[in-house]
Amino acid sequence: MKLVNQFKEFLADTVNLNQTRIDRLEERVETIKSFIRGSDWEPKISTFIEQGSWAHDTIIRPVDGGEFDADLLVKVHTVNGWSAAQYVKELGRVFLDNGRYGDKTVIYDYCVTITYADDCKIDIAPLVMEREHQGTLEVCNKRKDEFEESQPVEYTRWMREKNGYSGNNSFRKATRLIKYNRDIKKRFSCQSVLLTTLIGHRIEWSDKDSSAFSDTPSALQTIMGRLDDWLQAHPDKPAVPNPALPAQDFADLWNDTQYANFRNFVNKYRKWIDDAINATTLSDSIEKWRKVFGDDFAKGETVQKAEALAMQRANAMLLESAAHLDSLVDSVIDFGIAILPARFKNPAHKHAPPWQSAEHVSRNVQVSAEYSNHKTDRSYPVQNGEALPPRGGLWFDVRVNKFQLVPADCYVRWRITNTGAVAIALKKGRGGFEHPTEVNRRWEDLQYHGVHMAEAFVIRKSDDRLVGYSEPFYVVIK
Template sequence: MKLVSDFKDFLADTVNLNQTRINRLEERVETIKDFIRGSDWEPPISTFIEQGSWAHDTIIRPVDIGEFDADLLVKVHAVKGWSAAQYVKELGRVFLDSGRYGDKTVVYDYCVTITYADDCKIDIAPLVMDRDYQGTLEVCNRRTGEFEDSQPVEYTRWMREKNGYSGNNSFRKATRLIKYVRDIKRRFSCQSVLLTTLIGHRIEWFDKDSNAFSDTPSALQTIMGRLDDWLQARPDKPAVPNPALPAQDFADLWNDTQYANFRNFVNKYRKWIDEAIDAATRSDSIEKWRKVFGDDFAKGENVKKAEASAMQRTNAMLLESAAHLDSLVDSIIDFGITILPPWFKSPPHIQVPPWKTTDNVSRNVQVSAEYALQKGGRAHPVQNGEVLPSRGGLWFDVRVNKFQVVPADCYVRWRITNTGAVAMALKKGRGGFERPAEGNRRWEELEYRGVHLAEAFIIRRSDDRLVGHSEPFYVVIK
C-alpha cells in the first residue's frame, strides 16, 4: 500500500528540515554576507549564490547527532595576479581573525566552513567570474592551486526542471527520502551531489503528469526501480557527468568498492519498497515500510517492528566470547548497526584504559575513516557501520568538538577491537591500545569478517590523564 498520508506526516515530522532551523540558517547566512561585505577581503563581490541541497530544496534534517550543512558561493570579480589558493586563504583569514567567527572557522580546499554549536554548518566558497575571458565561472582549489570550472546556477536550474516534471513536488520529496535512507541506514556512501545527479536522471520530460510521479511513494518506487535497472546494467563503475558541466565526472567521488556496494543496496531497497507497496493490509505495509525507513515511519501505529525482530535474532547470534556467528554480519547489512545491543561495544577481551581520568572526560570526540585499497593509495570517506570488503584498509582520524584538531598538549591512543568467529579463532581479537601511524591517524588493514570497533582516547601530556574518549566507530567486514 502507498500510505500517502503517512508519507506526508513522515516527511513533515522526521525527514524535512524544520522551519525553525531553516529560519535560523537564513538569518546566519545574511549575517555572513554582511560580514564579508564589510571585511577587508579584496575581491570585489558581485553577488551570493545558494548551492547544493539548500538551493535544490532537498536538504533534510540531520539524523542521530549529525549536522546539516548549507553551501554559499561568493561570486567575485577576479583580482589581478591572485592564485586560486589566495582566494580561499584570504577569505579564511578574515573569518579566523574575527572575534565573531574565529573559533568556529576551518579552512578547507575549496571553502571556509563555519560550524555552529548546534547541528548546523555553512560552507562559503569563492566563485571567480570572467578571470580569463567573459562568461567563465571558477571555484578555487587551495590544495592544488588550480581554478576549476563550475556552473552552479545551471545545475540548480536542471534540478528544478526535473522536479517540475513531477506532481505535487513528489520528485524532491522522494529525493529527500532516499537521502534519509542513506543517512539512517549508513549502508552505502554516496555524496549528495552524486546521489542527486543519479536521481535527477531518472525523470524525463515525458513523465510530466504521469502516474509514475503522481504522489511521493509512487515517485520513490519509480526512481528506485529505474535507478536499480540502470545500475544492474553496469557492473563496473560508470561515468556520471555533471549535467551542467559534462567534462566533470561526479563518479570520481566513488571508488570501485563503494560503487559496487551502492549498486547492491539500491537493488535490495528497491525490492523492499516494492514489497511495501504490494502489501495487502495497512499493518503489513507499515511493517515493510519500517524495514526501509525505521520505526519513525507511521510512528504510533501498533504493528510488528522489523528492527525489533532483527534485534531478537541478533541476540541469538551473539556469544559471550565475542565469536559471534557469521550470520550477524548479514543482519547488520540489512538493518544497520542500530540493532546491536549496548553491551556489544564491551566484549570480554577489551582492555580497560590504563590512564587515570580527569573530573570531566569529554565524549565530544569524533572518529572518521577513509577507505583505501592500499596504505598509500587514494582514499574515500566511509560512514560509521558501512559495509566493507575484506581487503584494503582504513585510515582513522580524530577530531574534537566536531571539527577541531586534537590540542598539541594532548596525545592520542587508538583501541582497536575485533570480534567474529574467524578473528577470535585466530586469537586476533586485540582490544588493546595502539599508537597512531601518521600524526593522530591510524591505519588498519581489513581482514576478518565481523563487526569491529575503533575508538580514540585523548590523554593530556602533562599528567597522563584521560581527557577525552570517542564512541566506537563500527567497521563491518563482509
C-alpha cells in the same frame, strides 16, 4: 500500500528540515553576507549564490546527532595576480581573525566552513567570474592551487526542471527520502551531489503528469526501480557527467568498491520498497516501510485500531445509491481497497450478466491497467486501487490463468461501474457492458472523483455462454 498520508507526516515530522532551523540558517547566512561585505577581503563581490541541497530544496534534518550543512557561493570579480589558493586562504583569514567566527572556522580545499554549536554548518566558497574568458565561472582548489570551472546556477536550474516534471513536488520529496535512507541506514557511501545527479537522471520530460510521479511513494518506487535497472546494466563503475558541465564526471567521487556497494544496496532497497507497496494490509505495509526507513515511519500509528476504524468509516460513508461521500476516497487512498465492505462492489445500478453460464465458469481471469495521458501516448502500469488524477485515461487488458491471452474462440465484454456523488448525480453510474476498444482492450477516460470498478467477462463464441470473469479492478480518482 502507498500510505500517502503517512509519508506526508513522516516527511514533515522526521525527514524535512524544520522551519525553525531553516529560519535560523537564513538569519545566519544574511549575517555572514554582511560580514564578508564589510570585511577587508579584497575581491569585489558581485552576488551570493545558494548551492547544493539548500538551493535544490532537498536538504534534510540531521540524523543521529549529525549536522546539516548549507553551501553559499561568493561570486566575485577577478583580483589580478591572485592564485586559486589565495581566494580561499584570504577568505578564511578574515573569519579566523574575527572574534565572532574565529573559533567556528575551518579552511578546507574549496571553502571556509563555519560550524555552529547546535547542528549547523555553512560552507562559504569563492566563485571567480570571467578570470580568462567572458561568462566563465570557477571555484578555487586550494590544495592544488587550481581554478576549476563550475556552473552552479545551471545545475540548480536542471534540478528544478526535473522536479517540475513530477506532481506535488514528489520528485523532490523522494530525493529527500533517499538521502534520509542513506543517512539513517549508513549502508552505502554516496556524496549528495552524486546521489542527486543519479536521481535527477531518473525522470524525463515525458514523465510529466504520469502516474509514475503523481505522489511521493510512486515517485520513490519509480526512481529506485529505474536507478536499480541502470545500475544492474553497469557492473563496472560508469560515468556520471555533471549535467551542467558534461566534462566533469561526478563518478570520480566513488571508488570501485563504493560503487559496487551502492549498486548492491539500491537493488536491495528497491525490492523492499516494492514489497511495501505491494502489501495488502495496513499493518504489513507499515512494517515493510519501517524496514526501509526505520521505526520513525508512521510512528504514531496503532495499526489494528487504525485499520478497524477505517473499515467502520468506509461502511458509514457508503450510501445505498453508491453516491458515497467524497471522504471515502481519502480513506481508500490511506488504507487501501481492503477497507471497502463487500456490498460496495454490488451497487444497485450495476447490471447482471446477460449470458447464461457455462458448465464451469472460471474465476481465473485477471485485469491489468496502464495509465496514459492520451490513447496513443506512452503508458505506465498502475496497481489495483492506485489513486489517479482526474485526467488522462486507462487501458484495461485481460488475461486468463494469470498470463495467457483470451482464447480465440471467446470474446470479451467489460462492465464499467462508476460510483461517487458526482458520477451518480450526472447519471454516469453506468454499470452496463461495453465492447473492447481494440482487440480485447478497453480505454476509459478518467474524470469523476470516486472509487470505480472495471470487470472483464469472457464469453464463448459458439453458444454465447459465460465461461469466465474477473474480480473488480478498482480505480480510485482523487
